[in-house]
Amino acid sequence: NAGVTQTPKFQVLKTGQSMTLQCAQDMNHEYMSWYRQDPGMGLRLIHYSVGAGITDQGEVPNGYNVSRSTTEDFPLRLLSAAPSQTSVYFCASTLTRGTEAFFGQGTRLTVV
Amino acid sequence: EDQVTQSPEALRLQEGESSSLNCSYTVSGLRGLFWYRQDPGKGPEFLFTLYSAGEEKEKERLKATLTKKESFLHITAPKPEDSATYLCAVNTNAGKSTFGDGTTLTVKP
Numbered sequence: 108n109a110g111v112t113q114t115p116k117f118q119v120l121k122t123g124q125s126m127t128l129q130c131a132q133d134m135n136h137e138y139m140s141w142y143r144q145d146p147g148m149g150l151r152l153i154h155y156s157v158g159a160g161i162t163d164q165g166e167v168p169n170g171y172n173v174s175r176s177t178t179e180d181f182p183l184r185l186l187s188a189a190p191s192q193t194s195v196y197f198c199a200s201t202l203t204r205g206t207e208a209f210f211g212q213g214t215r216l217t218v219v
Numbered sequence: 220e221d222q223v224t225q226s227p228e229a230l231r232l233q234e235g236e237s238s239s240l241n242c243s244y245t246v247s248g249l250r251g252l253f254w255y256r257q258d259p260g261k262g263p264e265f266l267f268t269l270y271s272a273g274e275e276k277e278k279e280r281l282k283a284t285l286t287k288k289e290s291f292l293h294i295t296a297p298k299p300e301d302s303a304t305y306l307c308a309v310n311t312n313a314g315k316s317t318f319g320d321g322t323t324l325t326v327k328p
Contacts, residue, residue: 111262138314149225149306149318150263157314165315197262204314205250205270210262 109133113198113211120188120218128183128214130198138201139181140165140208141173143194150197156181157204188218221246225307225319232326235296240322242307243289250314252290254283255306257321263306266292297326 114129132139137158142150142165152165156175170192172184181200185192195215199208222245232238244252251270255263267276269285276283280301282293292305302325308318 140316142318147228147320149223149320150308152315152317155315163315166317199262204312205310207253207265207268208255208263208308208316209265213260213262
């Protein structure tokens with residue numbers, strides 16, 4: 108049982124480049140979310156989805172896009188990378204609202 | 220706006236020295252309060268869920284409690300392997316979670 112799988116684990120981008128962070132879960136969870144974590148801080152919600160075809164903005168959505176075409180996958184797109192997007196990104200899934208989240212191993216992104 | 224505040228930011232204990240971590244929250248429509256443990260370089264791992272005031276959960280040396288405004292994570296006779304960052308999060312009727320900034324616990328042998 109893989110749980111939540113994120114790829115890649117590490118990535119270096121140049122300012123202005125675009126890329127997609129992949130997230131897949133095999134637990135048939137309804138809810139999926141993307142967070143970023145900066146040094147000394149907790150997790151800040153970027154975007155979340157309450158089911159296939161439904162997405163909504165979190166606390167820090169600017170510069171990121173998401174889509175949810177299947178229950179399993181929830182990719183995060185950086186449209187034009189900026190140094191301020193240097194961070195560790197975590198994807199999480201939950202069975203439904205009010206249940207515990209399962210997290211991926213994280214993607215460490217550096218924008219130079 | 221939902222808010223979660225954790226204190227202290229950092230806590231250093233000697234092995235065997237019991238203490239508590241605090242998580243205070245302001246939310247509308249609480250669906251659950253969660254505690255997670257995060258080790259360096261890894262994603263958070265689930266510890267406890269609390270749903271209503273007065274509820275308590277225990278696991279080994281950890282005990283979580285909940286009131287209408289805050290939650291405590293009590294650590295009894297901690298060991299060095301309990302060293303980690305402990306995150307508190309609230310889940311609301313909207314289905315999204317808000318996290319606190321965490322408490323980094325260091326337990327010295």
